[in-house]
Amino acid sequence: MRAFLVKRLLTLLPTLLFVSMxxxxxxxxxxxxxxxxxxxxxxxxxxxxxxxxxxxxxxxxxxxxxxxxxxxxxxxLGDSLRMQQPVGELVLQKLPVTLELAVLAFAIALAIGIPAGIASAVGRGRWWDALANGFALWGISTPNFWLGILLIMLFSVQLGWLPASGYVSPFEDLKANLAAMIMPAFVLGNAISAVLMRHTRGAMLQVLSADYVRTARSKGLPERSVVLRHALRNALVPIITLGALEFGTLLSGAVLTEQVFTIPGFGKLIVDAVFNRDYAVVQGVVLVTATTYITLNLLADLAYFIVNPRLRG
Structure with a gap:
C-alpha cells in the first residue's frame, strides 16, 4: 500500500502541472x-x-x-483587479459556501441512491425495481436549472415555506441556512442519486450472483447479513470511485444551480470572473477545483484498501 501511495503521489505532480498549463x-x-x-x-x-x-x-x-x-x-494566486482582493482570500470566502452545498447534496444523493440501488438489485423484476429505475431515469434526464425553478415556484412562491434565493451563514442562523440550502442541495443531489442508484444496482447484481454469496446463503445466514455484510462491502469498490468523481463534480459543476438560487459560491464567482475577464480569479478558482478533484481521486484509491482487504496485498 505504501508503494502504491508513493506512486500515486508522484503522478499527481505532472498531472497538476499539465492542468495548470x-x-x-x-x-x-x-x-x-x-x-x-x-x-x-x-x-x-x-x-x-x-x-x-x-x-x-x-x-x-x-x-x-x-x-x-x-x-x-x-x-x-494573484489579485482580482475587479474586486481589489487577493484571489486566495476570495477562494477562502467562497469555498465554504460551495463545500457546504456539495456536502448536503452528496448526503442527499447517498441517502436516496444507495438504498434504492440495493433494494432494486435485491428485488430484481419486482414493482419496486421498476419504480427505482423510473426514478433513476427521471433524475438523470431532468435539467438542474429547470428542477430548481419548479421547486422555487412550488415551495417559495406557492407555499411560502422556503426562501427563493440567497444565502445565510450557518454561524449566523443555522435554521435560515438550512432553509436556504435545502432546495439547491436537493436539485444537485437528485441527479447524483440517480447515477448512484444505477451503479449500485449493477454492482450489487454482479456480486449477488457470486459463489461466495451463494455459499453464505447455503450456510443459513440471514438475508440481511448476506446483502449488507457480504455483498455490499464488495460492491462498494466501484461505487467509491463514482462517489469521489461525483463529489468533485459537485464542487466544480454547481454553476447553474448557484446562479438560479443566487448562492455566492465558486460557481457565481467564476461566472462573474469570466464575464469581467478577471484572469487571476478564473485561473485560481479552476486550479483549486482541479486540485481538489485530483485529490478526491487519490482518496478514493486509498479507500479501496479499507473497503476491500483483497486489494491490500
Missing part, C-alpha cells in the same frame, strides 16, 4: 482585451497601459505562465 492556455483564448474591459467605458490609454503592464499582457506567453506559476508555488 491547460488552464492558463485556455484562458488566453477568451475574446476581448482584459485591460480594456477593466479600464471601463472610457478606456483611458494610460490606464490601459498600466493594466497591461500589471497583468504582464505584453510579455510572451511562456514568460507570463512562468510568472503566474511562480506565484502559485509561493501560495500567491
Amino acid at each position: 491547460l488552464i492558463f492556455g485556455l484562458q488566453q483564448l477568451l475574446p476581448g482585451d482584459p485591460a480594456k474591459i477593466l479600464a471601463g467605458e472610457e478606456q483611458d490609454p494610460a490606464v490601459v497601459a498600466h493594466l497591461r503592464e500589471k497583468l504582464h499582457l505584453d510579455d510572451p506567453l511562456p514568460l507570463r505562465y512562468a510568472h503566474w506559476m511562480g506565484g502559485v508555488l509561493r501560495g500567491d
Whole structure:
C-alpha cells in the first residue's frame, strides 16, 4: 500500500502541472482585451497601459505562465483587479459556501441512491425495481436549472415555506441556512442519486450472483447479513470511485444551480470572473477545483484498501 501511495503521489505532480498549463492556455483564448474591459467605458490609454503592464499582457506567453506559476508555488494566486482582493482570500470566502452545498447534496444523493440501488438489485423484476429505475431515469434526464425553478415556484412562491434565493451563514442562523440550502442541495443531489442508484444496482447484481454469496446463503445466514455484510462491502469498490468523481463534480459543476438560487459560491464567482475577464480569479478558482478533484481521486484509491482487504496485498 505504501508503494502504491508513493506512486500515486508522484503522478499527481505532472498531472497538476499539465492542468495548470491547460488552464492558463485556455484562458488566453477568451475574446476581448482584459485591460480594456477593466479600464471601463472610457478606456483611458494610460490606464490601459498600466493594466497591461500589471497583468504582464505584453510579455510572451511562456514568460507570463512562468510568472503566474511562480506565484502559485509561493501560495500567491494573484489579485482580482475587479474586486481589489487577493484571489486566495476570495477562494477562502467562497469555498465554504460551495463545500457546504456539495456536502448536503452528496448526503442527499447517498441517502436516496444507495438504498434504492440495493433494494432494486435485491428485488430484481419486482414493482419496486421498476419504480427505482423510473426514478433513476427521471433524475438523470431532468435539467438542474429547470428542477430548481419548479421547486422555487412550488415551495417559495406557492407555499411560502422556503426562501427563493440567497444565502445565510450557518454561524449566523443555522435554521435560515438550512432553509436556504435545502432546495439547491436537493436539485444537485437528485441527479447524483440517480447515477448512484444505477451503479449500485449493477454492482450489487454482479456480486449477488457470486459463489461466495451463494455459499453464505447455503450456510443459513440471514438475508440481511448476506446483502449488507457480504455483498455490499464488495460492491462498494466501484461505487467509491463514482462517489469521489461525483463529489468533485459537485464542487466544480454547481454553476447553474448557484446562479438560479443566487448562492455566492465558486460557481457565481467564476461566472462573474469570466464575464469581467478577471484572469487571476478564473485561473485560481479552476486550479483549486482541479486540485481538489485530483485529490478526491487519490482518496478514493486509498479507500479501496479499507473497503476491500483483497486489494491490500
